[in-house]
Ligand code: FES
C-alpha cells in the first residue's frame with residue numbers, strides 16, 4: 001500500500017542533491033574552524049621539537065606574564081591520570097616526563113587572542129634530556145631494542161596460517177616492498193569550540209568522525225561523567241581517517257573548564273601534520289608460489305607496520321594487513337605474519353583503506369612478477385585465481401554476495417582506453433599534445449621526446465564495517481509529522497557527515513521507505529546513541545540500515561493506526577494528527593573474534609574493485625603523467641550514483657597521490673615537509689579523466705544491497721598506476737610513492753633486513 | 768595597529784588590524800565573513816580565494832594593512848537572496864561538493880575564470896584551477912561543474 005499519491009523524487013537510486021550543498025556553495029556552512037562566540041578564548045598547544053626525550057623541567061613563569069594569557073596547563077595540572085587512544089589508552093593527554101615523537105603535546109594555553117596564545121607557547125621553557133630516536137620499526141621489534149612502552153614495542157601481532165603453510169610450488173617469486181607515510185590532508189583543519197556549561201560540564205562542537213568514541217575518551221580524561229560532556233558535530237572539512245583519533249578535543253575542554261570561558265582551538269596546516277595520525281608506513285616481504293598453469297599454490301608474507309609513538313588503530317591495521325595479505329585470490333596455503341611496532345615516529349592510525357592499501361601494493365606487484373615469470377597476461381593470471389562467492393580467503397572466510405572478481409577485472413580491461421596517443425615530435429604531421437598534459441606539466445620539461453606509455457592493472461579488496469567480534473551498532477530516530485504545508489520526516493543519528501554524503505543517503509532512504517519528499521536531517525550529537533565511526537566504508541550499511549529499520553517501524557505503526565481508525569494509508573494528514581516516532585539500534589550479524597591462526601569469519605562482508613591505469617613517463621626526468629584511470633567496482637547498489645562516482649574519483653585521487661606524489665618525509669623521527677608547499681597533493685592538472693563502471697551486485701544483508709564504496713578506490717588504484725609505470729620503464733619500483741630517481745636510476749628500496757617471508761620479524765637479521 | 772578601510776562585497780568596512788594580519792584572518796575573524804576558507808594559510812591551496820579590485824588573489828597572502836582602500840569580493844557576494852549564482856548552482860548540480868571546504872575558493876576562482884574566458888577548454892579550466900586543492904572529489908565533477916556553469920551563463 002502506498003502512502004504518497006505522486007511519485008516521490010530524490011529517493012534511492014537517484015542522484016539527489018546534498019542537503020548541505022547550497023550552504024556550502026554560498027560559504028555559509030559552519031565548519032568547526034568557523035565557529036565564533038563573543039568572548040571566546042583561543043587555545044594553542046606547545047609541542048615537542050624532539051622525537052625522543054625526557055622532560056627535566058617545564059617553566060611557564062615568563063609565559064604567564066604575557067598579556068591576555070588566561071591559563072597554561074601542563075601535565076601537573078591535569079584533573080586525572082587517564083590516558084587516551086582509539087584502541088589502547090596509551091597516550092598521555094600532555095606529556096608525562098617523556099616525549100615519544102616530535103610534535104607530542106606538552107602544554108596548552110588559552111588567551112584572549114590567538115597571537116597571545118602562540119607567544120606564550122614560545123615563552124615556555126622546557127628542559128629536555130635528548131634520547132636517541134628509534135625510527136626503524138624492524139629494529140624496534142628486535143630482542144635488544146629498548147622498550148618505548150611498558151610491555152615492549154609490539155603493538156599487535158597477527159599470524160594467519162591457512163592450509164599447508166610450508167607448501168612448495170613450481171614457480172616462485174619473491175619481493176621486498178615499502179609503503180611510505182601518507183597524510184590524509186583533509187582540507188579542513190582540526191578544530192573545535194568548547195563551551196563550559198552551568199552544571200560544571202562542557203559542550204564541545206567538534207569536527208570528528210565518531211562523536212561517541214570521542215566522548216568515551218574525553219569524559220574520563222576530564223574526570224567528568226559522560227552525562228556532563230555533550231558533543232555536537234561541527235562542519236567537517238574532510239576526514240579520511242585522520243579524525244578518528246582524538247587530537248584537540250580533550251585540550252579544548254580542559255581549557256574551557258579551567259577558564260570557565262568558551263575556547264576555540266584550530267590547528268594551522270603545519271600543526272595539523274603533527275597533530276593527527278598518518279597512514280602506517282610499511283615494509284612487506286613476500287613470496288608467491290604457483291603452478292606452471294598460473295594456479296596460485298601459496299603466499300607467505302611478513303608485514304611490518306610502523307605504528308609510531310602511540311597505538312591509535314594499529315591493532316586493526318595489523319589485522320587487516322594480515323587478513324587481506326593474499327589479495328582477492330584463491331590461495332589454498334598461506335603463512336602471513338603481520339606486526340605493528342612502536343617507534344619514535346609520529347603516530348600512525350587510520351587512513352582510507354588501512355592495512356589493505358599497504359598489502360595490496362605488495363601482492364599486486366607480486367602478481368605482476370608472477371605473470372612475467374609465467375609469461376602470462378597479468379589480467380588472465382588474476383582472473384584465473386580471482387575469488388567469487390563461496391571461495392575462501394586465507395582466513396577461511398567465504399566470500400558472499402559479491403560480483404566475481406574475474407568479472408570486475410574483465411569489465412575493467414574492456415573499458416575505453418584513453419583516446420589520445422603519446423605525443424611524439426618526430427612523428428611528422430601529428431599535433432603534439434599540450435605540454436601541460438605531459439610529464440612535468442607546467443614545468444615544460446619535455447615536448448614528448450623520451451616519453452613512454454604504459455598500462456597496468458590491479459585488483460583489491462577489504463572488509464566493510466567493524467570486524468572481529470566488535471559490537472558494531474548504529475542508532476537512528478525517525479519521526480513522521482504533519483506540518484502546515486504537508487508531511488515531513490525528521491531523521492536523527494550521530495553519524496558524522498565528513499563530506500561523503502551520509503546525510504543524502506539518510507534522506508534518500510527515508511524518501512523511498514516512507515514516500516515523503518521533505519526529510520530533515522538533524523545535527524548529529526551525543527543525545528542519541530552512537531552511530532559508530534564514519535570509517536571502514538560502513539555508514540551507508542550501518543546508519544543507512546538503522547534509518548531503514550526505523551522507517552519500517554514508523555510505517556508499521558502508521559499501518560496499525562490506519563487500521564484502527566478505518567482509514568486508508570494515504571490519508572496522511574488525518575492519520576498524523578499525532579506524529580509517529582521510532583528509534584532503533586541496528587547491528588550487522590556478529591563477527592568472530594580472532595584466534596591464534598586467524599582462521600575465522602572475522603568480517604561482515606568484502607568490498608572488491610579493479611583498476612586499470614595508463615601513464616606517460618619521461619625517462620629522462622623520471623616524471624610521470626597519469627593519463628587515465630579506469631575502474632570497475634562492485635558497489636552493491638548505488639543509492640546515489642553521482643555521490644558514488646564522487647567517492648570513486650576522490651579515492652582514486654588519493655591512490656594516485658600515494659603512487660607518485662605523497663610522502664610525509666621522515667628523518668630520525670622528524671617530519672621534513674609539514675606544509676602543502678612540500679607535501680604534494682594531486683591538483684586538477686595531476687588528475688586524469690576517470691572511467692567509472694559501477695557494478696551493482698547487491699549484498700543480501702545491506703540496505704537495498706548497498707555496500708560501502710569509500711575505500712576500494714584507494715586500495716588498488718595505487719598498484720595499478722605503479723604497474724603502468726613498470727610497464728613503461730621496465731624498472732622494479734618496489735616502493736611508493738615512486739620518485740623520479742627510482743625511474744631514472746632504477747633505485748630499489750631496501751630495508752636493510754633479511755626476513756624470510758612468513759617469519760617473525762623479531763628474528764630479522766641485518767642484510 | 769593599522770586603521771584600514773575596505774569595500775567588502777560592496778559595503779564600506781573599517782577595522783583596526785595588526786601589521787602582520789592577513790586579509791583572510793580579517794575577513795573571517797573581524798568582519799564576520801568565514802566563507803573564505805583557511806586550509807593552509809600559506810598560499811598553496813586556494814581555499815581562501817577572493818577578488819581584490821577584480822583580481823583573483825589568495826587572501827591568506829595579502830596583508831590587510833596593505834589592502835587599504837581596495838574592493839574585496841568574497842564567495843558571500845555571489846548569488847542573491849534565495850538564488851544561487853550559476854557557478855554555485857553548477858557546483859551543486861554537478862556533484863562537485865563533498866566536504867565543501869575547497870568549494871568557496873573554487874567557486875570564486877571559477878567565477879573569475881569564466882569572466883575572462885566564458886568558454887574555456889577543459890585544459891584551460893584545469894590550468895586556471897590548478898592552484899585550488901580539493902582532497903575529496905578527484906576534480907572530475909569540478910571540471911564538469913565549471914563547464915556546466917559556462918553553458919548556463921554563455922551558451923544558452
Ligand atoms: S589558505 Fe590561502 S592558499 Fe591555502
Ligand code: FES
Pocket residue numbers: 187237238499863864865866867868869870900901902903904
Ligand atoms: S570537497 Fe572536500 S576538499 Fe573539495
